[in-house]
Amino acid sequence: GDSVTQMEGPVTLSEEAFLTINCTYTATGYPSLFWYVQYPGEGLQLLLKATKADDKGSNKGFEATYRKETTSFHLEKGSVQVSDSAVYFCALSDPYNTDKLIFGTGTRLQVFP
């Protein structure tokens, strides 16, 4: 079945460092891909999304490119801030059942000043 694999955390960085959180997926069709972020004590929030191959989603300085050839959707940010500390979830929507989101295990990011 469809699945999402993302790197285990925690990822610990100093402020202004470059961030990459890897995400790869397995899907039989052509899924839409998402990154969600969960700040402490809050619900998951959509950070960015891409709906087809080569699309780049971007928001709040974060970017991810839908790479069909490598089945990847890695999250990047050029300069992280302490306020970016959160848990990041990669997800896909099942192309054969558009009401389902399939999530990765989440990666905790800790940014220190």
Add this chain to the structure above:
Amino acid sequence: GAVVSQHPSWVICKSGTSVKIECRSLDFQATTMFWYRQFPKQSLMLMATSNEGSKATYEQGVEKDKFLINHASLTLSTLTVTSAHPEDSSFYICSASPQGSSYNEQFFGPGTRLTVL
């Protein structure tokens, strides 16, 4: 906008009792709400999809008689864990899709941590 609340945020109960968790969309109407379960260091697993005014659709392996879902209005869905046991201890998260949106546009609640003693 698009805020989803859950109540309670955490609950501790004795084995054999039932626990009700509420999920509310505060500033929009939600035709569809979703219930997820999350184990430590694991991904969110969809338990069921509920549509206002109709029976919930449960995922394979989820006991519908144990996890009762009611979606009585466009802003409220409830999950009742009946005869809870320690293995039901988990983090339960709901989400809601605004009326008229695509299903993968979901807004999430902050979650409810259930501990069964």
